[in-house]
Amino acid sequence: MEDKTHISKTHFQDAEEFNIGKQAAYVSMKGVGHKYDLHPDTPMVVQDIDLDIHRHEFVAVVGPSGCGKSTLLRMVAGLLIPSHGDVSVFNLPVTEPRDDVGIVFQKANLLPWLTVRKNVLFPLKHKYGRYSASDEKRANELLDMAGLTQFADKMPDELSGGMQQRVGIIRALLLNPDILLMDEPFSALDALTREQIGFDLLDIWKEHPKTVLFITHSITEAVLLADRILVMSKRPGTVLDLIDVDLPRPRSQKTINSSRFAELTDLIRGYIYEPNTPA
């Protein structure tokens, strides 16, 4: 009895059943804008955002700081209901946090009093108050996938920043979400760790396809990881461009050296650093 898993069927599996094609819009934003109160003088945080993300697509959002990138993420997560426009997932409007969404935060956001394994299991413990032996098995598999098996019983502060963020990622994968929302997940890491963990994320994504919305302020990171990149303007954040990243997969160090990579990063840089505005 106790061995029953709490990991529920996700919308990913529903999508399989209903035969939703890969090109159908899975996460959809239509005319989305937000301000924190409805007073006419309050400025918009984001404005007129239209974005369709296909199933299992990797979409990165870049833009200057304060442009409302994280606001978009919170809307998809159901943590914030936009004051204007509609956000829907799988054709259903997002009105509250969803079970098929996993969030990776900027800081690893681990609980310092729990071991690494218990941190990975925390979403179950927190949502249902318990977890079963098979849940533990799944946590161990995830730890193995992230190369963290030998650290499973350590405390978070015994791990390096990169390892902590790996724990943050597999914790978000525990409930097998179909949508993975990542809010500048690697920005606290050093450059070398950052590159490596980026490639590792692509490996995970290849093996366990997810619809990814990846917020970053690193242009190279966005180009290296994403299928498409949403470039946002300064506040109020609007869509400047939606760029197809036509770089072949799997991507590697060689991708970074290719001329197309340079072209794409230059293109985005042109949007972010407008000629007339001082940095």
Add this chain to the structure above:
Amino acid sequence: MNQTRPLKLWIQHQANRFAPALFFVGLVMLWELICQLSDVPNYILPSPSAIITAFFNVEFSRWMTHLWATLRVALMGFVLSICIALPLSIGMMRSELMNRVLYPALIVIQSTPVVAVAPLIIVLLGTDDPSRVLITCLITFFPLVVSTTTGMLETPPEMIELSQSLRAPRYRETWQIRIPYAIPHIFSGLRVSITLAIIGAVVAEFVAAEEGLGYFIQFSTSFFKIPQAFAGLIFLSIISLLLFKSIQWSQAWWFPWSLPKKK
């Protein structure tokens, strides 16, 4: 090359380590010296040796009776104030209304001198333990409420978002996230409170008691047994120090993760 010889390093290290103890011993020796060389009478400033003599002149069982009386009141008041402070902080953290209603009341209680209220409480509740426990509780619970509430409100907002994104029940947000995050704050509140608990118990004994270390000091002073009063005072501060330390030890034992990292 800046090479220091191991012996010199060792001496430096030891001196550094025992500096607080050495300072304390030096201070006591200076005190003794002043008393021996000058002719300050014993009933104004007794010498450390006179205090030690006075300590051993009082029977051990008498010390224990007084110690137990003070400790009992202090600990009961302390535990009672924990039992009141924790639920109160949770309520104030979760309900804006409760916060607005209760906070001014708490400040009024805190800013009223307990020494002035103590006689009234004795009149109200009698001269037994309950009134002394209440006096102790009044003085100890404010720092606990403030530190616990602050700690729970300083939980990283991203942790709360994680909880919301999981649609977890609120009591689990409080129990599994906010309270553990407040542990360092709670313990700093407990450290302040435990020393205040001793103060509270002594204040209560000054007003009405037949036993206890506070009563013992007052009684000794009124009979001009100043060395004996000093002995009681020092005994009291040692107990207070031990209680303070035991709070630190229990934090290190049960919540080692909550301590600041050693370099």
